[in-house]
Amino acid sequence: MKNAENTIGNLIDKQGVAFISSVDGDGFPNTKAMLPPRKREGIRTFYFTTNTSSMRAAQYRDNPKACIYFCDRRFFRGVMLKGTMEVLEDSESKEMIWREGDTMYYPKGVTDPDYCVLRFTAAEGRYYSNFKSETFEI
Template identity: 60%
Template sequence: MRNPGQTIGNLIDKSNMTIISYTDNEGFPISKAMLSPRERESIKIFWFSTNTSSNKVRYFRENPKASIYFVDKRFSRGASLVGTIGVLETQEAKEKLWQEGDTMYYKQGITDPDYCVLKFTAKRGRYYSNFKSEDFDT
């Protein structure tokens, strides 16, 4: 892969779902489907909105190690990124990601205490395509 940022970025932009994985307090991996990132900075930093009361937020506060996975079913391609997640509850972070219609999830609006932002910072990744996998740096 000549340009991981472009290749993986295109895959991410076409994906409408992200699989996010974390570990519970017994060390077991848990994976969950989420909407695509609200924003991203290349293939290094990803921003998601979620419920503060969710299990993943509780576990990320205890252990910030995580992975995210994007898949293109049509062409049997995928990209996995490993890194860390920060749970952000600042007004600035919430405003950064807030979108019209989010009151469907967060009834009290942008100040809803059940609304927070996850900031994923990738350390490295692995790309799968054409029956081959290759590691890449972010």
């Protein structure tokens, strides 16, 4: 892959779904489909919204090891990013990714105590395309 950031960034930006994985208390992976990240900084840092009271937020607080996956079904290619997930509840993070219409999920608005931000920071990735996989550092 010539330019990982462009190739992978373009793949990610075209997907309507992101898959995030956490580790449960028994050490098993748990994967969930989510709306795409609200914001990304290159292919290292991604921001998602979720409920503070969610099972996923609790799992990330207990064990920050995480992975996110994006799949381009049309061209049968995808990318897995491994790293850590932080649960952020500060007003600056919440305001940064808040969007009009979010009150459908968080009725009390941007200050809703059940609204938080998940910040994923990638350490490495694995890209699959043309029946080949390659691992890359971030």
